[in-house]
Amino acid sequence: MIRHRSFRPVLFLCAIVGAGLLGGCTTTMVQPWERAALTTYSMRTDRDPLASAMAEHTWFSREAATGGRGVGGSGCGCN
Amino acid sequence: MSRRNFQSILCAGLVLAAIVRAVAAPLGVGDKFPELSGIALEGKLPALEGRVLVVDFWASWCGPCKEAFPALARVHAWYGQRGVVVLGVSVDQKENEYADFLKKFTVRFPTVRDHEQKLVALVQVPAMPTTYVIGRDGRVRAILSGYHGAATDKELRTTLNTILAENSSP
Numbered sequence: 665m666i667r668h669r670s671f672r673p674v675l676f677l678c679a680i681v682g683a684g685l686l687g688g689c690t691t692t693m694v695q696p697w698e699r700a701a702l703t704t705y706s707m708r709t710d711r712d713p714l715a716s717a718m719a720e721h722t723w724f725s726r727e728a729a730t731g732g733r734g735v736g737g738s739g740c741g742c743n
Numbered sequence: 744m745s746r747r748n749f750q751s752i753l754c755a756g757l758v759l760a761a762i763v764r765a766v767a768a769p770l771g772v773g774d775k776f777p778e779l780s781g782i783a784l785e786g787k788l789p790a791l792e793g794r795v796l797v798v799d800f801w802a803s804w805c806g807p808c809k810e811a812f813p814a815l816a817r818v819h820a821w822y823g824q825r826g827v828v829v830l831g832v833s834v835d836q837k838e839n840e841y842a843d844f845l846k847k848f849t850v851r852f853p854t855v856r857d858h859e860q861k862l863v864a865l866v867q868v869p870a871m872p873t874t875y876v877i878g879r880d881g882r883v884r885a886i887l888s889g890y891h892g893a894a895t896d897k898e899l900r901t902t903l904n905t906i907l908a909e910n911s912s913p
Contacts, residue, residue: 695864695867696868696869696870696871696873697800697802697834697860697863697864697868697871698860699804699871700802700804700835700836700837700840703804703805704804
């Protein structure tokens with residue numbers, strides 16, 4: 665019984681920390697005015713032409729779908 | 744941890760989340776717009792007393808913001824004599840980006856920089872750009888989220904005409 669009582673402050677602390685953590689879930693979104701870093705050139709997926717060309721080559725070699733990446737339609741005939 | 748304790752933590756978390764959500768609620772139509780003189784903004788504010796205010800939140804990295812500038816400049820020129828002030832509020836944190844942008848593009852209406860992003864965080868703009876039309880009583884009359892060309896221009900002019908008609912009627 666005594667041992668059970670000693671746990672109460674710990675549980676209370678857990679409740680506070682848990683509440684704080686759950687409350688923090690509401691503020692994790694990047695706001696519209698905070699997106700400056702996301703618009704920089706280094707954030708673009710096509711910033712390196714050579715890497716893009718290699719990725720494209722790998723893609724169509726694997727999928728047998730020339731031009732299937734980035735344009736409408738593909739080799740599968742499903743579009 | 745017992746089930747009851749877990750439920751207590753979950754409830755407390757949800758209550759806290761709701762409080763955080765309520766405190767950070769975006770500004771809506773009919774709400775009082777924050778007093779601009781009370782916020783540290785870089786740049787000179789134009790005379791706002793008794794004016795209808797059009798506040799446009801923009802950034803140098805935002806493409807649609809640039810597209811909106813000619814229309815805002817026209818509004819500033821056409822409605823200026825009728826007591827409307829267009830004010831651009833840049834949310835750029837880097838001074839050089841803001842200055843370079845102003846050197847490159849001629850912005851034909853007053854603009855200031857919310858370098859600490861305090862005003863924009865208070866207002867909680869839903870998108871970039873967002874234009875707030877504020878009546879002479881300091882309350883938000885319209886919120887134009889994003890820039891959609893002629894549709895946004897028309898909405899802005901309609902709102903301004905309505906406000907100006909109210910103010911001129913006996």
